[in-house]
Amino acid sequence: MGSHMPSFHQLIADTSHHWEILEDMAGRTEYCSPSCLALTGFGPEHFLGRTDVLTGLAHSASRGELDEFLTGLRNGPTNMSKSLELRIVTEDGLSRWVVCHARRVTSSDGRMFLRASLRDISRRKALDMELKSSRLRDPVTGLYNRAWCMETLQRQLKIHAPGTYFSVTVMDIDRLKKVNDTLGPAYGDEIIRMAAERIAATMAPPDSASRISGDGFALLFPGKSPREVIKHIKRIQALMAAPFDLRGHEVTITASAGIVVSPMPGDKPEDVLRNANIALRRAKANTHHRYKVFHSRMFIESSRQMEIEIDLDAGLRNAEFFLEYQPIVCLETKRLKSVEALLRWNHPRHGVMRPDEFLPVAEATDFIVPLGEWVLRRACADMVALMADHPELTDLSMSVNISARQLAQHNIAETVAEVLRETGMEPTRLKLELTETMAMENPALTAQRLHTIKALGVKISIDDFGTGYSSLSSLQNFPIDTIKVDKSFVGKMDTSAEQRKIVRSVISLAHSLDLDVVAEGIEMREQWSMLKVLDCQSGQGFLFSHPVDMAKLRTFICKASPQVKQ
Structure with missing residues (x-):
């Protein structure tokens, strides 16, 4: 210098x-x-x-x-x-x-x-690295968190070259809510921690796992072929299915997964996780412990579902929903015994939509609760008006379906009581229907809710019986009045001896428990005849009537009995 x-x-x-x-x-x-x-x-x-x-x-x-x-x-x-x-x-x-x-x-x-x-x-x-590391770690599981996942996914997408392997999987725990409701949230956190340990035990660099939501995990697989990724996911699912020991409680859970293989050039991290979640929802749509690989068709369908979800609230405010009623008749006399309220939607762009197009979307959100209450209120009001015109139908009842989310509401009994009081509906004329699968999802909670509702004087019906894995004996803890045999059994009983056996067994067991039986989906005279022979009291189906609006129902009632041409 x-x-x-x-x-x-x-x-x-x-x-x-x-x-x-x-x-x-x-x-x-x-x-x-x-x-x-x-x-x-x-x-x-x-x-x-x-x-x-x-x-x-x-x-x-x-x-x-x-x-x-x-x-x-x-x-x-x-x-x-x-x-x-x-x-x-x-x-x-x-x-x-x-x-x-x-x-x-x-x-x-x-x-x-x-x-x-x-x-x-x-x-x-x-110190910066230590702070960053703690910022990028999930405190419950010790896995990386969503922020780390997004940063890493961003880097992987930048270096991912066409023709090379890279897969992203979103996995979540099925029915964790059942653990939280039964044992408490602390046990739910313990399940998440133990599930994370099982996932981490299968991962080795460059593969990685992170917790991105309450019970959701993201797994990144750079360099693995789709076949290897699916094999890995099946291995994790098998580990998840083994019982967990929660402070003396043995709990069994399952896990479902959505997989995105080789993301498209230009995809952002949020796009990839969105697509993996779309595939996950598809995997969980009908059952659990499954996986689905994302396809572009799923995005189109998911966008339609999102549109429906957005339109549901406007539909209720704009009075686009309406009810139709399907008669339930005495199979012996063809006399009208009950009507079932069925929801429809007159969508401003798509026209009248089938229930299976919008009810799963409503069920997947909290919107099913206000929508279900509207159905209950409308059905009870229509029933009161109907009885004012036809006082002679002394034993006529109204069946209304309730959803799992409605039943899970702590104030469901108060809601039902309020509707009955406001509409002036007699409690004994109302029959609430829930599916067998829904009833067995959380048996203890279901029984508690149903007993509270039953105390109002309302009747209870199990819908679609036979499609789940329960037995009539397992339903004895529920205060039920009626069993509805699923149409999948009724529809084949005229051609299948096995299906006739099943229907016969259900009817026989129901009678032994002093329960009413309604057969669904009766479309052929042969089915009607067989059901009468088997001592089935009631039935509904296109053979007697399609679902109809109130005006056509009044016309139906004005006849002495539902007329089926001989």
Whole structure:
């Protein structure tokens, strides 16, 4: 430095804790302060007269950025200054983080130099890394969290080349809500933690797992073929199906998964996770413990479902929903015994929609609760009006379907009581129907809710019986009055001896438990005749009447009995 800096300035540089360097514009070191020894393990003599000192010390991961930094300074304007954080390699081979503040300076004789001041920031970087690591970790499971997943997925999508393998899977725990409702949220968290351990046990770099939602996990598989990914997912599902020991409670769960194989170029992380979630919802649509691989058709269908979900609220506000009623008749006399309320939607763009087009969407959201209450209220009001015109129908009842979400509401009994009171409906004329599968989802909660409703005088019916895995004996804890035999059995009983056996067994067991039986989906006279022989009291189906509006129902009632041509 000598002739290029006054002795006072050199004294400051010599005694500074920072490593001070002065290079000419060719990169040759003219001055090096003694602090280099503490920072690098090399003394000043190691650097004086040498060129590209910083480049030689730089860690390979920082070299490219440093070259760009120095080139910018050397080619930039006079008095330009810049800063850079980089890693260097010390004499003993260790890596150390430094911050380099550099600027162009001019000596008294007009020569240009680069002056750099380097300070050790390794401790700060370690703390930063520790904080970042904790920020990117899920506190419950110890897995990476959603933020880490999104960052990593972003990097993977950037380097993913066409023709190479890369898959993303979203997996969640089936029926975790049942654990929370039965044992409490603390047990639910324990299930999530133990499930994460089982997932992590199957993962090895470069594969990774992160927790991205309450019971949702994202699994990234760079380099694995679709066949290998599916095999891996099946392995995790098998591990999940093994019982969990929760403080003495043995709990069995399952897991479902949605898989995206080879994301499209230009896809964003949120697009990939959205598509994986679409496939996951499809996997969980009808059952559990399954996986689905995403296809573009699913996105189109999901967009339609999203449109329906958005339109549901407007539909209720704009009175687009209406009810039709299907008669339930005495199979022996054809006398009208009951009517079942069936929901329809006159959509402003799609016309009258089938229930299976919008009810699953409503059921998957909380909107089924206000919609179901509207159905109950409308059906009860129509029943009261009907009885005012036909007081002779002394034993006529109204069947209304309720959903799982409705039944899960803690105030469901109060809601039913309020509707009965406001409409003036006699409780004994109302029959609430729930499916067999829904009843057995959480038997204890179902029984408690149904007993409370039953105390109002309302009757209870099990719909679609036979499609689940329960038996009539398992339903004895529920205060039910009626069993409805599913139409899938009734529709084949005239051609299948096996189906006739099933229908006969259900009717016989129902009678032994003093329950009424209604056969659904009667479309042929042969089915009607067989059901009468089997002593089935009631039935409904197109043979007697399609679902009709109130005006046509009144016409139906005005006949002495539903006339089926002989």
